[in-house]
Amino acid sequence: MLAHSLVVMTTHLPHTDILPHLENELLNVVTQFSAELGAMTDLTAIGNRIIQELCRAGATTHGALFLLDREHECYRRVSMIGSVSPTLMPLTFAMDHPLLHHLLTTNRIITRDDLAGDPQEADAGGGAHAAMERLQVTRLMPHFIKDRLIAFSLLGIATPVAEENARTTSVLAALTQIATNALDTIVLYEDLHRSHMLMKRTDRLKSLETIAGGFAHEIRNPLTSIKTFIQLAPQRKDDPEFIHGFSKMVLDDVYRIERLIQEILDYARYMEPKLTDEDFNDIVASCLYFIDVKANRQGIKIEKELAPDLPRVMLDRQQIKQVLLNLLLNAVDSMATSGGRLRVQTRKLAKPGGNMWVHIEIEDTGEGIHETNLDHVFDPFFTTKHASGEHEGTGLGLTIVHQIIQEHHGEIRVESSVGVGTTFFVSLPALPA
Ligand SMILES: Nc1ncnc2c1ncn2[C@@H]1O[C@H](COP(=O)(O)OP(=O)(O)O)[C@@H](O)[C@H]1O
Ligand SMILES: [Mg+2]
Structure with missing residues (x-):
């Protein structure tokens, strides 16, 4: 990309004594522009940077960048600088606008002066030149990828009105080329991101379908x-045994339905995590504090080993709390009859490629999970907690845990042996803030 741009420029440059100095300066501009765009991942930021640089190079008062909007079949303004009245710089350009027609047929940077004496333009009814006059635009730069016009930039009146010179044109050509490549990349990236989100949503719908079916059954x-x-009840209202026994049962059933509804609502809530920069140990500690009383009452000893050197993590605090609480409460449940030991350990984990993750192990000395059940603990409605009333399980806890960890691009796995205990391993990438 860079090599190509430089060729464009040097072929137009006059060979004078100041050439080495000028070339250096241009090389710097081009290199820096290219590097800056390469580091950006946000379309608006890239658009602003492009139009700012093009306006600077063209010494113009205003400019705007329009990007192809395939869905709505038009070109949509993504960036604009300079104080321009809205009538001058519209939000969108229709596909059949005379300027676009002209760009598509000429496939190069167009200046207003070029157009004034262009026979082709006259054939086309003179629409493009008039449009440039109307928009107070002096230059029109196409961003072509192969034959596709993915975007174009408009530059306003030069200040002071500069005479057309070859150097400006070639610098603009180079910058436009760099801008085109950056735009192509970001558009691809955004497309990819969109389809990824769509896939995730489809996945979620599929699992909601399973859950809805399961719920009806449950x-x-x-x-x-x-x-x-x-x-x-009307016939048996005077039978205290019936009323007493049955009403207890019915109340338990109502509890169960209530709990199921609550968990399904938790699950169905759109769970795009809202990431904030967090101290993971801090979240772990606050969850442990929460279960402390319950554990104590059951004769469970808590051992916590929190690594002091954990990197900070970008995560959704509420969701990760929900994960940890689900895992901790399951561990406590597994030791309900016997008491035992709950060990919670955090540490940092260097993944291949040098990426840092945070890792937590939650280990209990409870009843363990039978081998045949191990593959099903994350399934919706899988539960072995069939005690009645408030202690009955919904089997949705680990389903939600799994979903949240997935949405954080983390990993979760479990090891267990019956009569010995269970360990859940969770890792989360420590994203840069
Ligand atoms: N720490 C653990 N020890 C033993 N069994 C566990 C543990 N965690 C989960 N399980 C098993 O996985 C099942 C599903 O867990 P979960 O999805 O949280 O639902 P619930 O707790 O409502 O049963 C539990 O019923 C239990 O059989
Ligand atoms: Mg549970």
Whole structure:
């Protein structure tokens, strides 16, 4: 890209004594522009930088960049500088605008002066020149990738009105080429990002479908018992044993439905994580504090080993809390009858390629998970907690945990042996803030 741009420039440069000095300066401008654009990942930022640099090189008062919007079949303004009235610089250009027509047929930078005496332009009805006059635009630079016009830039009136010189034109050509490549990359990147989001949403819909089906199944039994109770109650209202026994059961069923609904709502809430820069240990500590009383009551000893040198992590604090609480409460549940030891350890993890991750292990000495169940613990509605009432499981905890870790691009796995205990391993990439 760079080599190509430089060829463009040097072929137009006059060979004088100041040439080495000028060339150096141009090389710097071009190199720096290219490097800056390369480091940007945001379309608006790239657009602003491009139009700023083009205006500077063309010494113009105003300019704007328009990008192809395939969905709406037009070119949409992404950046503009200079104080320009909205009528002068529209938000969109229709595909059949005379300027675009002209750009597509000439395939090069167009100046207003070129157009004034252009026979082709006269054939086309003179629309392009008039449009440039109207927009107070002196230069029109196409951003072509192969034969596709992915964007174009408009530059306003030069200040002071500079005579056309070969140097300006060649510098602009080089900068336009660099800008074109940067725009091509960002457009591809955004397309990729969009389809990735779409895929994720489809995944979520699919799992919601499973969950909705499961939910219907799960509430059938409790609903039946509630219905039966209501049907029988009028005749049996004087039977205290019936009323007492059945109402306890029905209440448990209502609890169960309530819990299921709550967890499904938690799951269904669109879970695009809102990432903030966090101290992971701090979140772990606050979750441990939360379960401390319950653990104590069950005779569970908590051992915590929090690494002092953890990198900070970009994560959704609320969601990660939900993950840790689910894992910790499962561990506590597994030791409900026997008491035991809950070990929570964090450390930093260097992944191949040098990326830093934070890692946490949550290890219990509880009843363990049977080998045949190990593959199913993350499935929606998989639960072995069939005790009645408030202690019954929903089987959605680990499904949610898994989903959240996935959305954080992290990893989770479990090891367990019956009668010995269970360890959950969770790792999260320590993204730069
Ligand atoms: N630490 C653990 N020790 C033993 N079994 C576990 C542990 N964590 C999860 N499980 C098993 O995985 C199942 C699913 O867990 P989860 O999705 O949180 O649902 P729930 O806790 O509502 O049952 C649990 O019912 C249990 O059988
Ligand atoms: Mg659970």
